[in-house]
Amino acid sequence: MSDDWRRSDADGYQSPADQSPADRPAPGRSDHDRWTQGPDVAAYTDEAASVGAAGDDAETLRERQRLAQVEMMDRWIGGVLTEQRRSRRWKLFFRFMTLFLILALVATVVYNVFWAPAGDSSTLQRHLGVVEVNGVIASDAPANAERIIRGLNRAWDSDNTEAVVLHIDSPGGSPVQSQRIYAEIMRLREQGDKPILAVIEDIGASGAYYIASAADEIIASPASLVGSIGVIYAGFGFQDAISRIGVERRVMTAGENKAFLDPFQPLDDDAEAFWQGVLTQTHQQFIDDVRAGRGDRLSDRPEIFSGLVWSGEQGLELGLVDQMGSLEEVARAHVGEASWEDYTPRLDPFDRLTRRFTQVAASVLGLQAPNSPLRYQAQ
Incomplete structure (x- = not known):
């Protein structure tokens, strides 16, 4: 036996050959295993040894040491599992918060696009109140x-609107709808609280010009189309077509003239004269209202009311338009900058989708027809 080995024996160290089976390390276990050696294990070992009875033998002390190591491992594993659960909970929390923020953002965008009322009357800055x-x-x-009148009143009632602007880009349409809007504009105009302006973009003709004529001023671009002060009815006559293909038309009415506009029956002279009288009377209503709205600004040239469409520059010469300009120029003239708020009520998205689908289907099937056969509409 060498001197080193003797020194080891003198220090109380035993070689593996001299160790008893209980003292030898388990197979596959390193003497430097971090799970069974180190300061934490030593602390638990010391603790176990310290609580042992004075008369405990070596086997009992080793068992206490093993139990202390097992307890230490249980505590460590429990701590790891607790930390994993805590980390998992935080991950779930942040995922739910991210999802909530995304949904809130989407809901805000959808609300602002489809449901939020246009034109916030609480806006402090002076602006134009625009109705499209x-x-x-x-x-x-x-x-x-209904929609345009609601927008007009909303813009009119706002304390911070410098002027109400009808921003028009329309070929016209229903006489009744145009007359309703015209009457409301004239009612507001008579109150004299703030000016009502009509700004025409590409086209403001027929029923759209009917509406514009009620405004205090009409502004258009030189190339805008204005006028078309007239009434139109358009239809077809198919009576010869159905006879050629052998189709019998069966119509029953109560009232001899109830079906006088039936496209499958000929239009006789009396029915034509009657219908022309309706058109003439409706046209006269149009003329009278335009004259009431425009006053002495209109030229006395008779062709103004012939149904012709004029450019904005020609309309200025005829008194149909007051000045050349755009929405931006009008805003700068009234509030000093291009600032305006849209007071047009939002459309219901479901109603808009349904209406669009119905219009496309009717157009494809050839069933599209106006509610009224008379139109204030440029052709």
Whole structure:
């Protein structure tokens, strides 16, 4: 036996050969295993040894040490599992918060696009109160009397609107819808609280010009189309076509003239004269209202009321338009900057989708027809 080995024996160290089976390390276990050695294990070992009885033998002390190590492992594993659960809960929390923020953002965008009322009357900055008149004017179209009138009153009632502006880009449409809007504009205009202006974009003709004529001023671009002060009815006569293909038309009415506009029956002279009288009377209503709205600004040239469409520059010479300009120029003239708020009520998205689908289907099937056969509409 070497001197090193003797020194080890003198220090109380035993070689593996001299160790008893209970003292030898378990197979596959390193003497430097971090799970069974180290300061934590030593602490638990010391604790176990310290609580042992004075007369405990070596086997009992080893068992206490093993139990202390097992307890330490249980505590460590429990701590790891607790930390994993805590980390998992935080991950779920952040995922739910992210999902909530995304849904809130989407809901805000959808609300602002489809349901939020246009034109916030609480806006402190002075601005123009704009009401959009886009497309055909009809009861079943976005440019209907109820919607435009509601927008007009909303803009009129706002304390911070410098002027109410009808922003028009329409070929016209229903006489009744146009007359309703015209009457409301004239009612507000008579109150004299703030000016009502009509700004025409590409086209403001027929029923759209009917509406514009009620405003205090009409502004258009030089290339805008204005006028078309007239009434139109358009139909077809198929009586010869159905006879050629052998189709019998069966119509029953109560009232001898109830079906006088039936396209499958000939239009006799009396029915034509009667219908022409309706058109003439409706046209005269149009003329009278335009004259009432425009006053002495209108030229006395008779062709103004012939149904012709004029450019904005020609309309200025005829008194149909007051000045050349755009919405931005009008805003700068009244509030010093291009600032305006849209007071047009939002469309119900489901109603808009249904209306669009119905219009497309009717157009494809050839069933699209106006509610009224008379139109204030440029052709």
